[in-house]
Amino acid sequence: MALLELNDITKFFGKLAAVEDIDLKVEKGEVLGIVGPNGSGKTTLINLISGYYKPTRGDIYFNGQKISGLRPDQIARLGIVRTFQSNVLFEGASVIESMMISSRLQYKTAEWQAFFNTRTYKDEQEKVVGNLLETLQLLDIFNETFRPAAALSHGYQRMLGIAAALAANPSVLMLDEPTTGMNHEEAMFVVENIKKINQRGITVLLIEHNMKVLLGVATRVVVLSFGNKIADGDPYEMMSKPEVIEAYLGTETV
Amino acid sequence: MIIGRLYIDQKSVVPKVVIGVVIALLAIVPLFTTSMVTLSTLISSGIWAVAVMGFILILRTGQFSMGQAAFMAIGGYVSAILTLNLGLSYYWLSFLASGVISGLIAFAIGLIVLRAGGTSFSIITIAFGEIVRIVALNWEDLTHGAAGILVKPPPPINIGNFEINFSLSLVPFYYFMILLVVASALFYWQIDRIRIGGTFRSVAANPVLAEHLGVHLMKYRVIAFTIAGVFTGFAGAYYVTFISVINPLIFDLWKSIQIMMMAIVGGPSLIVGGAIIGSTVLYSLGNYLSQLPVPNVQYVVFGAVVVLVLLFLPKGTGLVDLWGKFWRKVFREPEEYEIPGEFADDEEE
Numbered sequence: 020m021a022l023l024e025l026n027d028i029t030k031f032f033g034k035l036a037a038v039e040d041i042d043l044k045v046e047k048g049e050v051l052g053i054v055g056p057n058g059s060g061k062t063t064l065i066n067l068i069s070g071y072y073k074p075t076r077g078d079i080y081f082n083g084q085k086i087s088g089l090r091p092d093q094i095a096r097l098g099i100v101r102t103f104q105s106n107v108l109f110e111g112a113s114v115i116e117s118m119m120i121s122s123r124l125q126y127k128t129a130e131w132q133a134f135f136n137t138r139t140y141k142d143e144q145e146k147v148v149g150n151l152l153e154t155l156q157l158l159d160i161f162n163e164t165f166r167p168a169a170a171l172s173h174g175y176q177r178m179l180g181i182a183a184a185l186a187a188n189p190s191v192l193m194l195d196e197p198t199t200g201m202n203h204e205e206a207m208f209v210v211e212n213i214k215k216i217n218q219r220g221i222t223v224l225l226i227e228h229n230m231k232v233l234l235g236v237a238t239r240v241v242v243l244s245f246g247n248k249i250a251d252g253d254p255y256e257m258m259s260k261p262e263v264i265e266a267y268l269g270t271e272t273v
Numbered sequence: 274m275i276i277g278r279l280y281i282d283q284k285s286v287v288p289k290v291v292i293g294v295v296i297a298l299l300a301i302v303p304l305f306t307t308s309m310v311t312l313s314t315l316i317s318s319g320i321w322a323v324a325v326m327g328f329i330l331i332l333r334t335g336q337f338s339m340g341q342a343a344f345m346a347i348g349g350y351v352s353a354i355l356t357l358n359l360g361l362s363y364y365w366l367s368f369l370a371s372g373v374i375s376g377l378i379a380f381a382i383g384l385i386v387l388r389a390g391g392t393s394f395s396i397i398t399i400a401f402g403e404i405v406r407i408v409a410l411n412w413e414d415l416t417h418g419a420a421g422i423l424v425k426p427p428p429p430i431n432i433g434n435f436e437i438n439f440s441l442s443l444v445p446f447y448y449f450m451i452l453l454v455v456a457s458a459l460f461y462w463q464i465d466r467i468r469i470g471g472t473f474r475s476v477a478a479n480p481v482l483a484e485h486l487g488v489h490l491m492k493y494r495v496i497a498f499t500i501a502g503v504f505t506g507f508a509g510a511y512y513v514t515f516i517s518v519i520n521p522l523i524f525d526l527w528k529s530i531q532i533m534m535m536a537i538v539g540g541p542s543l544i545v546g547g548a549i550i551g552s553t554v555l556y557s558l559g560n561y562l563s564q565l566p567v568p569n570v571q572y573v574v575f576g577a578v579v580v581l582v583l584l585f586l587p588k589g590t591g592l593v594d595l596w597g598k599f600w601r602k603v604f605r606e607p608e609e610y611e612i613p614g615e616f617a618d619d620e621e622e
Contacts, residue, residue, distance in 0.1 A: 069485060095487035103485075109478040120475045123468065124487040133467040187486045 020083060022047040022222055023068070023099070023191060028077035028087075030063055037063040038246040040077075045191070050213065050223040052237030052254060056267060060246040061226045062104070065193050068224075069101045070094040081191075096124060100189035104196050107180035108168050114179055115164050118151040121183035125150065154185050158212050174205040178212065185216065192216060193224040198232050210235045230258065242266065299451060303444045310560075312443040316515055318549075318556040319450040321535060323457045323508040325548035327501030328532050329541045330461060333470070334497045335477030336390060340398035342528035343405040344502050345509025348375045349519045352510035353422045354415060364427040371510035372503045379502020383495040390494070402529050409521040421520025424513050446515055453511055457504045458545040464500065465544045473497055531555070534575055538582050540591020547593040554592065 021044035028041045038060035045051055053061050066072045068079060070091040079087040086094055109117050125147045126133075132140040155161045160178050163171055168179055177197055184192055194213070198206040206229055213236045217223050227233045233240060233254055240257045242250040244266040250257050257263055302315065324341055331338045348371035355367035386397045409416045416422070426439035426446075437445045464470055475483040476493050484490050513519040539551020555575065562571035586594060 071481075071485070090489070091484045092487050092489045095485055100487075101485055103482065106479065106482055109475055109482065111478065112474075116471070119468070120471045120483070121486045123472060126468065130467075130469050133469065134463055136467075183482075183486065 024080040026078050029075050031075045049238045052233045052240040053226045055243035059243040098190035100184045100187045101193035102180045102184050121186040124187045191222045316450045318553040319454045320508050320512045322549045322552040324505045325535045326461045327505040328536045329544045330501050333473040334494045337395045338398045339395045340402035341532045342524040343402040344375045344505035346524035348506030348509030349513035353424045353519045372507040375506025376503035380499040383498035387494045406521045540593035543593045
């Protein structure tokens with residue numbers, strides 16, 4: 020059984036189908052790239068999985084449990100966490116504060132234990148903060164720990180978005196174009212980090228425009244065009260398929 | 274939306290020494306003066322401060338409640354009606370009930386009205402305040418309508434040979450006010466700095482992101498609203514005991530606005546400090562101005578004060594931030610690399 024399963028997912032905005040009849044299986048441990056031209060429904064797909072939108076038709080299953088119709092926080096609790104393209108900061112927070120806010124789901128102790136600062140809570144907190152610092156180290160933004168998040172460079176802010184998502188303890192991480200607005204070097208930095216995250220056993224769903232990033236990290240690629248899935252398979256094979264090239268570049272005229 | 278600087282390490286700005294000195298100074302005030310004016314100003318300021326803390330807690334979750342006085346009214350009526358019907362010996366039980374019932378009502382109302390966040394929420398809370406006032410005015414069997422209920426002071430407490438008698442002077446009222454403020458302050462302060470405080474802030478700072486990181490927005494909004502309801506209920510019950518009467522006019526819309534103004538002037542960035550400074554400054558000012566021969570001049574001045582504070586401290590940090598600036602300047606504490614809140618404890622150990 021696949022880890023995450025989308026059956027005939029359709030989402031209409033008014034009369035426009037943003038995604039239509041998409042079947043998708045995500046296997047545990049893979050890095051699945053989702054590509055497609057602008058407006059092909061990539062972000063809508065992630066919004067549907069994360070519960071931000073409710074599908075018009077179709078069901079989404081995670082570990083055999085139906086998750087379509089749940090709220091985003093419930094889905095995050097189950098272990099599917101996403102990042103946003105632009106909406107990444109808690110205004111006014113420093114890096115470590117953002118991380119601590121995002122780490123709610125790592126705690127098992129109750130709120131009253133935190134209130135009375137019990138031994139169990141202190142121990143757990145120590146462990147969680149350790150995890151957070153380790154995550155910052157993993158993603159190479161440890162040096163920024165105490166800086167205000169808003170003062171970070173664009174690349175580091177995106178990385179903080181990913182770190183915050185990791186703080187919520189995901190088993191599936193969905194990244195919405197993590198390299199937009201980055202130069203080649205920064206994008207390769209992101210690729211390295213995605214690899215590191217994947218090595219920890221976290222399944223990654225990656226929306227991406229940058230072919231170099233995709234070919235560098237994705238183990239499988241799904242191509243969307245006008246809300247439909249037009250191809251699914253090995254990244255290098257996909258990139259040479261005529262229908263994929265057509266979707267991206269238009270019909271060959273030579 | 275005025276939220277203020279969201280993440281301030283309260284410890285670095287208001288150290289324990291300062292808090293200790295302030296409490297000690299307040300505790301010896303009755304030794305130097307038993308003047309009615311001084312004591313009653315301080316008592317009222319303290320009680321309003323408790324209500325303002327509730328307002329700031331709700332503001333932490335990004336909601337602007339404009340009906341907080343209604344919860345004072347509920348607390349006041351519950352304690353007044355219970356002592357009237359059960360007898361004065363049940364005063365302290367009625368006092369407890371006022372907070373509990375006010376909290377329950379806040380929970381029930383919160384479940385409904387917090388679905389509509391933002392501006393709609395503010396408007397609905399104004400309506401809620403009016404509903405409470407109109408119910409109090411018209412449910413004559415219970416609330417005695419416009420005439421209101423006379424509230425007797427709590428019965429004397431005997432500890433050995435020492436008698437604490439509330440009907441002889443304001444001093445017992447004063448000390449019990451300090452007790453109430455310190456208890457609420459400790460509760461709010463702790464709530465604000467532990468992880469649920471961070472969650473409240475995240476709900477305000479970026480609801481969409483917070484929700485996708487596993488925060489049930491509605492749940493935390495309702496929790497904040499309910500906590501505020503409980504303590505505001507206590508404040509209301511104690512206030513009506515202090516002024517010894519409750520009627521529908523005491524907690525009207527103006528009082529809700531006054532709570533809001535106190536929070537803005539004091540500064541919502543520190544939940545306790547802001548509330549206490551805001552309520553003391555505005556209440557003392559109002560008290561002084563209402564003695565002037567110009568009728569209602571305090572409303573004009575209040576408005577001017579709020580405008581001035583917003584003009585010169587536009588980030589919504591209020592007067593309390595002036596204190597923070599002063600403290601950091603004097604002791605040169607680094608502003609930026611401070612480890613926030615509870616994490617600081619772990620570093621020291």
